[in-house]
Amino acid sequence: MAAPKVLIPMSDYGHDPTETSIPYRAFKNAGFDVHFATENGKTPECDKKMLRGATQKLLGATCQAVKAYDAMAATPEFTTPLSWSSPTFSLSSYNLIFLPGGHEKGVRQLIDSPVMAQHLASYFPQTVKPSTKNVAAVCHGVLALAVAKLPDGEHKGKSILHECDTTALPGMFEGVAFWGTRLFLGDYYKTYGVGSDSVETAVRKVLDNPDKQYANSIGLSPFVVEDKKYNYISARFPGDADLLAEKVVAMVQANLL
Incomplete structure (x- = not known):
């Protein structure tokens, strides 16, 4: 049996290093064939504030996650990603689409992309059980799914998540991080700026x-x-990354049996 194929779409900059590297490591350890994609094939870079310096020590990645990120960032699949804006790009061959989060404003490149929204809107309906297609998301990655609209059918114009059970970054967590750091980080923890929806x-x-x-x-x-x-x-x-990775690996493996 061929290894399950995984795609991790990313913005050029800003995703959370823990939410990206911990699942990536679990996917590789499970023998999955992992690919990355950015808008134009540029090597992505996760949020530096979560990786180095005072903000990392206070609110960012653990030492374990930093090591996992550094290892991931040196791999050929990470340094030579696909281009999700290419006219030949498709999600159809993948068994799993994994969407990491991150609150740095750069992640809006992925969330706001009409091209990625179209790809997700085509793929997500194919994950109705039973299926070999799977989707997982964490934090702001859920928002990328939420804004993708169904293009046709009975529910045309509704979010692809409209009938799903889901979680995402709790508003309380976002508010505590924003107000607790506003004096020295400004609106860093508000991806769409002060006054925007959580x-x-x-x-x-x-x-x-x-x-x-x-x-x-x-x-x-x-x-x-x-x-x-x-x-x-x-x-x-x-904080959910390890459990999420474990559950996602089990889901993909079970759905390929």
């Missing part, structure tokens, strides 16, 4: 019944949500 609010807005579909936890214990209809798993923040 990730949680933006995701809840696209759900058919957010009170039932949006699952939240403000505890620090690892937390993920697995949808019942789709092969889709979501998580909140870097």
